Amino acid sequence: MTLGRDELGHRSETVRRANLSAIVRALHEDGPLSRSDLVGRTGLTRSAIRALIGELAAGDLVRESPATLDGTPGRPSPLVQPDPEGAFALALEIAVDSLAAATVGLGGRVFDAIRTELAPGRTDVDDIVADLADLATSVLDRRPSPAGLAGVGVAVVGVVRRDGLVSMAPNLGWRDEALGERLAGALGTVVPMVFANEADLAALAEHRRGAARGVDDVVLVWGSVGVGGGLIVRGEPLTGAAGYSGEVGHLPVNPAGVACRCGSTGCWETEVGTGAVIRRAGYPAEGGREALEAVLRQAEEGSPRAIGALAETGRWLGIGLAGLINILNPRLVLIGGRLAPTYPFVRATLEAELDRRVLRAARQLVRVTPASLGLDAPLLGAAELALEPLLIDPAAWLRPRGVMTELESA
Amino acid sequence: MTLGRDELGHRSETVRRANLSAIVRALHEDGPLSRSDLVGRTGLTRSAIRALIGELAAGDLVRESPATLDGTPGRPSPLVQPDPEGAFALALEIAVDSLAAATVGLGGRVFDAIRTELAPGRTDVDDIVADLADLATSVLDRRPSPAGLAGVGVAVVGVVRRDGLVSMAPNLGWRDEALGERLAGALGTVVPMVFANEADLAALAEHRRGAARGVDDVVLVWGSVGVGGGLIVRGEPLTGAAGYSGEVGHLPVNPAGVACRCGSTGCWETEVGTGAVIRRAGYPAEGGREALEAVLRQAEEGSPRAIGALAETGRWLGIGLAGLINILNPRLVLIGGRLAPTYPFVRATLEAELDRRVLRAARQLVRVTPASLGLDAPLLGAAELALEPLLIDPAAWLRPRGVMTELESA
Numbered sequence: 001m002t003l004g005r006d007e008l009g010h011r012s013e014t015v016r017r018a019n020l021s022a023i024v025r026a027l028h029e030d031g032p033l034s035r036s037d038l039v040g041r042t043g044l045t046r047s048a049i050r051a052l053i054g055e056l057a058a059g060d061l062v063r064e065s066p067a068t069l070d071g072t073p074g075r076p077s078p079l080v081q082p083d084p085e086g087a088f089a090l091a092l093e094i095a096v097d098s099l100a101a102a103t104v105g106l107g108g109r110v111f112d113a114i115r116t117e118l119a120p121g122r123t124d125v126d127d128i129v130a131d132l133a134d135l136a137t138s139v140l141d142r143r144p145s146p147a148g149l150a151g152v153g154v155a156v157v158g159v160v161r162r163d164g165l166v167s168m169a170p171n172l173g174w175r176d177e178a179l180g181e182r183l184a185g186a187l188g189t190v191v192p193m194v195f196a197n198e199a200d201l202a203a204l205a206e207h208r209r210g211a212a213r214g215v216d217d218v219v220l221v222w223g224s225v226g227v228g229g230g231l232i233v234r235g236e237p238l239t240g241a242a243g244y245s246g247e248v249g250h251l252p253v254n255p256a257g258v259a260c261r262c263g264s265t266g267c268w269e270t271e272v273g274t275g276a277v278i279r280r281a282g283y284p285a286e287g288g289r290e291a292l293e294a295v296l297r298q299a300e301e302g303s304p305r306a307i308g309a310l311a312e313t314g315r316w317l318g319i320g321l322a323g324l325i326n327i328l329n330p331r332l333v334l335i336g337g338r339l340a341p342t343y344p345f346v347r348a349t350l351e352a353e354l355d356r357r358v359l360r361a362a363r364q365l366v367r368v369t370p371a372s373l374g375l376d377a378p379l380l381g382a383a384e385l386a387l388e389p390l391l392i393d394p395a396a397w398l399r400p401r402g403v404m405t406e407l408e409s410a
Numbered sequence: 411m412t413l414g415r416d417e418l419g420h421r422s423e424t425v426r427r428a429n430l431s432a433i434v435r436a437l438h439e440d441g442p443l444s445r446s447d448l449v450g451r452t453g454l455t456r457s458a459i460r461a462l463i464g465e466l467a468a469g470d471l472v473r474e475s476p477a478t479l480d481g482t483p484g485r486p487s488p489l490v491q492p493d494p495e496g497a498f499a500l501a502l503e504i505a506v507d508s509l510a511a512a513t514v515g516l517g518g519r520v521f522d523a524i525r526t527e528l529a530p531g532r533t534d535v536d537d538i539v540a541d542l543a544d545l546a547t548s549v550l551d552r553r554p555s556p557a558g559l560a561g562v563g564v565a566v567v568g569v570v571r572r573d574g575l576v577s578m579a580p581n582l583g584w585r586d587e588a589l590g591e592r593l594a595g596a597l598g599t600v601v602p603m604v605f606a607n608e609a610d611l612a613a614l615a616e617h618r619r620g621a622a623r624g625v626d627d628v629v630l631v632w633g634s635v636g637v638g639g640g641l642i643v644r645g646e647p648l649t650g651a652a653g654y655s656g657e658v659g660h661l662p663v664n665p666a667g668v669a670c671r672c673g674s675t676g677c678w679e680t681e682v683g684t685g686a687v688i689r690r691a692g693y694p695a696e697g698g699r700e701a702l703e704a705v706l707r708q709a710e711e712g713s714p715r716a717i718g719a720l721a722e723t724g725r726w727l728g729i730g731l732a733g734l735i736n737i738l739n740p741r742l743v744l745i746g747g748r749l750a751p752t753y754p755f756v757r758a759t760l761e762a763e764l765d766r767r768v769l770r771a772a773r774q775l776v777r778v779t780p781a782s783l784g785l786d787a788p789l790l791g792a793a794e795l796a797l798e799p800l801l802i803d804p805a806a807w808l809r810p811r812g813v814m815t816e817l818e819s820a
Contacts, residue, residue: 159771167771175770217651229737233643233650240643240739241627244772251733252767253662264732264767322674323661323733327639329650357662357674361569361577362654 016052017395019044023052023080024394027062028106028387029208032081053080059398060086060148061106082106087397088148089386090140092132092183093155093379094118095198096171096224097289099128100376101135103143104383106390108209112139113379123172125182133186150397152193153386154183155201155378157224159244164195167244170261171225194385198222200246201381202336202371203230204237208384210334211372217330220371221248221321222378223339225288226261227269231328249273253320271316274338280309292338299345307345314346318353325358325366336371343370426462427805429454433462433490434804437472438516438797439618442491463490469808470496470558471516492516497807498558499796500550502542502593503565503789504528505608506581506634507699509538510786511545513553514793516800518619522549523789533582535592543596560807562603563796564593565611565788567634569654574605577654580671581635604795608632610656611791612746612781613640614647618794620744621782627740630781631658631731632788633749635698636671637679641738659683663730681726684748690719702748709755717755724756728763735768735776746781753780 022042027033033041038049056062063083082105093100095118102113114135122128140146156179158169164180184193196204199222206212206220218232229248231238238245249269250262257266270276274292275285281298282305283291298306321333335343347368354363373380390397432452437443443451448459466472473493492515503510505528512523524545532538550556566589568579574590594603606614609632616622616630628642639658641648648655659679660672667676680686684702685695691708692715693701708716731743745753757778764773783790800807 159769161771168769231737233648238643238738240772241741241775242739242771244769244775245737245739247736247739247769247772250736250767250769251661252729253665255664255729256666262767262769267767319662319665324737326657326660327641327655327734327737328648329652329655329657331651357660357672357677359569359578359654359657359660359672361571361652362650362657365651365654 020394025391032079034077036077087150089383090152091379091383101139103139112142125177129182129186150390151386153382154195155198155382160195198378199228199230202377205377205381215332218332219330220334222337268320277313281306310345311349314349318350322357329362333368334371340370430804435801442489444487446487497560499793500562501789501793506567511549513549522552535587539592539596560800561796563792564605565608565792570605608788609638609640612787615787615791625742628742629740630744632747678730687723720755721759724759728760732767739772743778744781750780
């Protein structure tokens, strides 16, 4: 083997993998696309696109559908899109009061999804792992080929490492639970499994497919019993030194305030978590989702007490957000999770606090809106996370399926 | 011109520029280095290193000094280092109570520096621009060749855009001052000029040459009359959507607190700025640097009142830092500026608040220490910023000096 050939071979294989990745990513994020779209987006020649699509189609990652006439002149170009019988991710979620599972294909298409209430008190890690495995089975069984499973992503309401070590999940009373190991055992799957915090994943999903699409500096506030945050910086999730960033619920906003589940006092979530909202409206703090929905209904019907409770929540939302905006200078703030539907009622007091507390230059740049993907955003983000290795190197996915290049077989 | 030649020529020129950049950056950040060190650091061959160093030496960017024997066996390798008569940056600073200028060469060597007190009330932008221009002249005149000036960096105590538009500088009473235009006029220089906030630049300097060297996720708190912050995320400064990030002094920590210069109430800097520290020790809040130094002296001598004032400051430092750590999950927090010397006296209460308020996973990872570069850190950071274009593309610097490659002259 001469140096020249090796170098050339090495380079062309690297280029091929990068080109396959560029096509699959474009289809995942913006698809379906015509071949001409792909030429424009990747800068590759038409013939290169044709060959690469051929490879991806042979590996069941994409298919070409007949083009529909769209009124523009010229020969219609067939549309390339992810193959619905090809690769998919299994997304799982441990939310504050429910568990969920979904199978999601390239392009973000949700094939099957199931969500089930988490009975109060059902917090044992073995029980939850068993429940999740059941949900996983029921969505996986509906897929035509289990071999299409490319990865598993898991959203967790808590502080969790990528490998599934849950440092803290106050809702469940977990500390240092090796969720990753147990879940891998229960699912018995060999594909990669990756874990992240629900708010971080909601931000990823909103950034890729929701209200934050195309925006590079984003703060998402995820309301639940607690309050989480997902931060996008320079177009990428901010993870911090070890993935524990974004715990905005534990921003101290009221040092003279009430006790927080974390052991501290006056954390932001003691003022803007669902417990605080419903307590202000006269419900017991443990009232949960039903009480929050009742408060929203009453506010819509004009109840001064409900409206006042939400306005006061908006004031505290604005106080914490002002700090986040002064620190991070985002272009967009999304109000998500259980807080999203409160937006019309918190908006005025929230914005007033921003006017008062955010430095002018940053204030002029930032916009606050509700998130757009609803309560499934963490589940959709878990799917995005699980699909990432496939997007980075689709060639590795093609290989075991018998598609071998000349170089690899040499 | 054939496509093949063009492509080859283009590629080799790109590679040459990247290699020159790699060498200059290595010498700037870690130099002086032997040729062997440079081989190890860049992955280039010994003969490539030799040729590139020749180019850089001909352009007065580096020089080779005779090696000193260091006790290791083998022929000593000569040391390559930045040429002290070559390129340099002019760094300027508008601090809270002083103005400063320095000439700084590659490698961070400070050739000349001058700092002068800013008389109280001297806040007119024209006066300050004239003062800065005088300081600049006095350091520039000491350089052997003014042609070596590669760029100008300016640190500003305020919210400032890269082009020198000062959105807000509460100390000076500035709002929307076009400092950049005026300073460019006064200096009459044609080299690029770039502006940034003092705390952001202090973080850059500490990250490159100080206590944060080699650490990728850093929060620097810069104490002054106000409190600024400089954030390093994934090894790079966090700028936010428009460079206005890091305004940690305006994190609301005490919504029932006192009025802040920014128009809000209970901002972090109302509790940890120098005014708050000295007020707690019985001095008028306007006492400034002298009062702070007196408080520190008294604390060292055991004064319970001074020690108590600093301990209470530490408590508030810990409250705000807890929020920053929960949001950003940094590995290192630096206490800098006027707060740095208070560290021994704020440490205990600060750490106690972190123990109480930071989520355990993030708490275990983070270390808090004083910054190491002192009050000149923003000035040194301004020099780093000004040298950046030279580090990115030293070839552009070599060209006007008559060093032309075969490809460029073709």
